[in-house]
Amino acid sequence: MTIKTLAQNGHKEVTQWIKNGPFVLRRMEAGDYLLRQGQILEHLYWVEDGFCTVSYTAANGRRFSHGRFSLEYRLYGEIEFLTGKPVQFDIRCDGDVSVRVIPKADLETLLAQKPHVGIWLSQYLADTYQGVMDRVTTHFMYPLAYNIAKDLLLRELGNKPPLQFERVFREAERFGCSERVYRRAVSQLLEQGLVEKTGRVLKVADKDKLERYLAEEEQ
Template sequence: MKEEELNLITKLKKSPFCRRHYYKKGDALINQGCCDGHLYLLEDANISVAYHSISGKRYTISYETDFTGILGEMEIFRDEEESVFSIFAEHKSQCYIIDRKHITECITQDPQIAISLLKIISSRYENSITQAMKRILYPLKYNIIDTLLQKSQHSHDGWFDLHVTKNSTLLGSSSRSYRRILKALLDQNLILKQGKKYQIIDKNSLVNELKNSDI
């Protein structure tokens, strides 16, 4: 899916309707409840996805580091363009945007664009449901180990950053509880820590831990 999404970004950036958009840290690229009507093409961006309750409390749902992909794709295919979530920039950067009218024209000229967008929507929906079910059905330790394994898989040299406060928030846990489990894994010599970076040293034991937690 990632390759197809990258190819779609490359294709859309060639459109005469595509324009550069600059943003700074803290800017809302997409606002919950607002009709933005744009497709965002991001490359190597740090973003957070949040949901605001009726009372106004903000819940961070996920963080993405070095995110390259498309945002706003669901609103393109909905009659009501209002976004369900807000997406915030975690650093200063730039992206490319195309408004709904012109992306519709691009789809008319090349229907494959619509198919690619629908594949992206389907893939993200499946991933979000999977993550939600893990958080609901499995204990905190399971989700921490799952996070460690995923981050290790995507690291270049085995070492990866782990932001305890952000990750504990995503799991609805306190930072203290999160750190307690990390310390237990360190004491068991399953992972290493240097500064704010971690490395897995016994992957098999961690994988077995997940298997033994199966419901």
């Protein structure tokens, strides 16, 4: 039996455990926080549906946003649960969100009883780590215009959710830059005919041309 199969079994077990358990269902609204950066974790949250944004604020006031995520059966607080350290990011609801509140002690008991759940959690964290490191490495190694173009192409191809922030400063936060720098990079892509703007939303204008541009930047 492969790790993937064991992890899938663990995911089924934890999903069934939460579904059948006496866990409080909490309805949250846009602007509510599941977790705040720096707080001590008291509960974990199992998101059943909705949208959340994940962001980090540095001591100098600069913010970096991991973006907005459409969530279904997603666990939050798992890293702090395992490390015992304060919460690393702000997790903010971006619309109505339904969550189950999971006490830490209950999850500890489940992990002791169901080893497959531990395998699922390990694989889940590994997938998250690789995804975050992929994005961070790309942001460091390539120009901002490349990163914006790559992000748009991935959404066009369906490899990322088709979600963008309508406010420019929030899109800029996703790329760890100021609004002014973000606008300048977008202008470069517009001038080259690689992207187009409909209202406040950016879209791929010419997929083949955009792919050639990305390939040239990668050489």
